[in-house]
Amino acid sequence: MDLYLHLIAQGLAIGVLTGILYVLIALGLTLIYGILHIVNFAHGEIYMLGAMGVFYVYVVLKWPFAATLVVILVLSLLLGLVVERAFFRSLRGQWLQLVVASVGLSLIIQSLGWIAFGIQEKNVPSFFTGIVSFGGVRLPTERLIAAGVGAVLVVLLYLLVYRTKVGLAMRAIEEDEETARMLGINADRVAALACAVGFALAALAGAFVAPIYSLNPGMGGEAILMSFLIIIVGGLGSITGTVLAGLLVGVVQSVGAVLLGAEAAYGLVFVMMIVVLVVRPAGLLGRA
Amino acid sequence: MRRPLLAVTVLLALLVLSAGAPELAYAQKSFKVGAIVPVSGPAAAFGLGCQRGLELAAEDVGVFTVAGEKYKLEVVTYDTVYAPDKTVAAINRAVYNDNVKYGVIIGAGVHPPILPIIRETGFLDFAFAAAGKQITNPENPTAFRIMASSDQLYQTYAVAIAEKLGGKRIAFLGPNDELGKNDAKAIKAEVEKLKAKGVSFVGDEYYERGARDFGPALLRLIAQKPDIIDTDGSPTGSIALIAKQARELGYTGYFVNSTAVLEAKAISDIAGKAGDNIIALRIWANPPTKLYTELAERHQKKWGEAAPGTLWETYGAARWLVDTIVKAGTFDTKKVAEALANSSYPNHPFGPASWGGEKTYGIKRQIVIPIPAAILKNGKWEPFDVKSGKFE
Numbered sequence: 264m265d266l267y268l269h270l271i272a273q274g275l276a277i278g279v280l281t282g283i284l285y286v287l288i289a290l291g292l293t294l295i296y297g298i299l300h301i302v303n304f305a306h307g308e309i310y311m312l313g314a315m316g317v318f319y320v321y322v323v324l325k326w327p328f329a330a331t332l333v334v335i336l337v338l339s340l341l342l343g344l345v346v347e348r349a350f351f352r353s354l355r356g357q358w359l360q361l362v363v364a365s366v367g368l369s370l371i372i373q374s375l376g377w378i379a380f381g382i383q384e385k386n387v388p389s390f391f392t393g394i395v396s397f398g399g400v401r402l403p404t405e406r407l408i409a410a411g412v413g414a415v416l417v418v419l420l421y422l423l424v425y426r427t428k429v430g431l432a433m434r435a436i437e438e439d440e441e442t443a444r445m446l447g448i449n450a451d452r453v454a455a456l457a458c459a460v461g462f463a464l465a466a467l468a469g470a471f472v473a474p475i476y477s478l479n480p481g482m483g484g485e486a487i488l489m490s491f492l493i494i495i496v497g498g499l500g501s502i503t504g505t506v507l508a509g510l511l512v513g514v515v516q517s518v519g520a521v522l523l524g525a526e527a528a529y530g531l532v533f534v535m536m537i538v539v540l541v542v543r544p545a546g547l548l549g550r551a
Numbered sequence: 552m553r554r555p556l557l558a559v560t561v562l563l564a565l566l567v568l569s570a571g572a573p574e575l576a577y578a579q580k581s582f583k584v585g586a587i588v589p590v591s592g593p594a595a596a597f598g599l600g601c602q603r604g605l606e607l608a609a610e611d612v613g614v615f616t617v618a619g620e621k622y623k624l625e626v627v628t629y630d631t632v633y634a635p636d637k638t639v640a641a642i643n644r645a646v647y648n649d650n651v652k653y654g655v656i657i658g659a660g661v662h663p664p665i666l667p668i669i670r671e672t673g674f675l676d677f678a679f680a681a682a683g684k685q686i687t688n689p690e691n692p693t694a695f696r697i698m699a700s701s702d703q704l705y706q707t708y709a710v711a712i713a714e715k716l717g718g719k720r721i722a723f724l725g726p727n728d729e730l731g732k733n734d735a736k737a738i739k740a741e742v743e744k745l746k747a748k749g750v751s752f753v754g755d756e757y758y759e760r761g762a763r764d765f766g767p768a769l770l771r772l773i774a775q776k777p778d779i780i781d782t783d784g785s786p787t788g789s790i791a792l793i794a795k796q797a798r799e800l801g802y803t804g805y806f807v808n809s810t811a812v813l814e815a816k817a818i819s820d821i822a823g824k825a826g827d828n829i830i831a832l833r834i835w836a837n838p839p840t841k842l843y844t845e846l847a848e849r850h851q852k853k854w855g856e857a858a859p860g861t862l863w864e865t866y867g868a869a870r871w872l873v874d875t876i877v878k879a880g881t882f883d884t885k886k887v888a889e890a891l892a893n894s895s896y897p898n899h900p901f902g903p904a905s906w907g908g909e910k911t912y913g914i915k916r917q918i919v920i921p922i923p924a925a926i927l928k929n930g931k932w933e934p935f936d937v938k939s940g941k942f943e
Contacts, residue, residue, distance in 0.1 A: 270774055273800070277766040374591060381856050382596035384788040386820035394799060403799045476763040477788040477821045481592050485761040520767030526727050526757040528767060 274521035282513020287413035291464030297500025298457035307483025308372035313469025343462030376480030498549020585654030594633035604865030681810035709741035718778035725783030727757035784810035791821035798825035812860020819930030867899035910943035
């Protein structure tokens with residue numbers, strides 16, 4: 264294969280895999296915004312806690328990985344319920360107060376993280392090592408697996424929101440909370456569930472991304488910027504939009520870097536965001 | 552009967568305490584040194600290392616006398632989050648609110664906006680920053696760089712490393728900030744010196760600090776078939792991911808890391824065998840002094856983890872500063888700066904230290920200390936025997 268074409272093909276492959284990782288991280292954020300209309304700035308820190316959870320339970324305590332996932336899932340669901348009850352419920356509908364509350368929560372968790380987890384980078388050994396090669400395009404197995412998990416979580420979330428009674432209730436609240444309450448839907452309970460599932464998605468994303476990246480308590484802050492970008496480009500609250508935007512951002516960043524250099528590609532992603540928002544102010548699949 | 556007795560006892564205790572308290576409070580004054588460093592955010596590890604270095608120095612300095620008065624070193628921390636605007640706010644608070652005149656400030660990127668404040672107030676800045684002339688020049692006589700500068704590292708080692716490895720094609724991947732841009736220029740200038748020997752600079756790429764995906768940038772560089780990729784001051788987490796992702800893309804050459812201080816275990820944990828053949832400057836494969844070993848052990852005992860790389864130079868600088876102030880008999884920063892520039896210090900954790908850089912920067916404000924080189928093999932640093940050039 265011509266070197267240039269090979270580079271683009273490799274860039275495209277890296278972009279798709281990276282894009283799926285972005286989607287994985289942004290899914291919980293889009294769910295919480297979609298149902299509760301809360302811009303959860305603490306999402307990155309929950310992602311960090313999920314990753315750290317894998318480090319401490321799987322690496323330090325040497326529990327089996329499946330048990331580790333169960334622990335992370337249960338704890339993150341509980342944390343979501345607690346945060347919804349303690350912070351989000353009383354502030355629902357007050358956009359600015361919610362932003363301040365979630366920023367505060369994010370700072371508290373991150374600061375406690377530096378104290379509790381220390382300053383040295385941590386690492387989770389790869390569950391799957393090796394490279395898969397397709398026509399000279401090299402793909403790390405661990406990323407392929409994480410991408411697969413990401414795809415499964417997208418499908419599960421889609422089924423939850425669009426194919427279950429709970430999902431129907433979630434969408435009803437999103438549409439018009441007052442009417443939903445009049446129809447007998449326990450909005451508080453459904454909102455708490457949405458928040459818990461959003462937290463669990465963030466923590467699971469952290470758990471599956473942990474072997475790919477190195478971990479420190481600041482990693483959530485880095486992830487949140489890209490997650491926001493993706494849910495804005497995709498259309499706030501749209502699961503399909505998040506998937507599309509995640510892939511688009513990953514590919515633009517990666518192929519852009521091959522063609523123009525990494526520095527220019529970083530800017531290119533933001534140019535793309537501006538263009539999308541000018542053409543479709545509500546995002547790719549968002550509702551105006 | 553019991554109650555009056557209790558009351559008398561409490562009264563007596565209060566009297567004793569109130570009589571003793573002023574004596575204790577005025578036994579020594581506080582000499583405040585600012586740790587104007589990131590202690591939160593992605594660069595917190597650097598800042599906490601400096602803060603801890605100062606705290607260990609404060610413990611070791613104890614009480615010292617200046618012009619007949621007793622003082623104790625007090626560390627005051629100002630979180631900069633490694634952001635220029637927050638650093639400006641931090642130094643303003645330190646100087647104008649808390650009357651702090653000395654401090655360690657981290658980051659080449661945060662220095663440009665604070666240099667006018669340093670010049671105006673005479674704040675004595677121990678700059679824990681790479682890069683070069685932007686900080687160290689005759690206009691900033693109270694700014695002392697306490698770590699090796701980029702110019703120093705590249706001038707002394709770039710050519711020597713390329714020659715030792717037989718590398719002909721050299722690429723650069725660094726952060727897209729002041730440091731990365733400056734260091735790319737520095738390495739290009741050094742590679743130029745080897746042009747006649749067939750060595751060439753084949754490409755430079757930059758990443759956003761905190762990035763975790765380097766694949767796209769690496770792809771472009773690896774296509775140029777480099778033998779050596781210089782990763783500038785990429786910190787431990789970044790270079791480990793760079794090495795891991797570069798090997799995944801088929802790169803088999805060497806990495807050189809100039810200005811960061813890397814942790815072997817962390818790199819090895821993250822990158823595994825992919826971390827082999829990272830050559831790092833400022834890393835001691837074997838402890839250079841007894842003090843170095845002692846500090847490492849104390850840090851491990853006190854904070855329960857390996858000492859971060861920014862600890863040593865901060866500790867050394869703080870001890871050197873107090874020594875100089877005691878000898879100079881004043882806290883006047885301009886007088887202390889003069890005395891400091893003309894002094895040397897044999898007890899630095901890295902070995903004998905002095906100030907140099909007059910030829911390169913026009914002023915002696917660059918620390919000159921032994922600079923080691925090490926190569927990572929099987930998760931451990933091994934001495935990398937390369938003869939360094941001279942820095943003036």
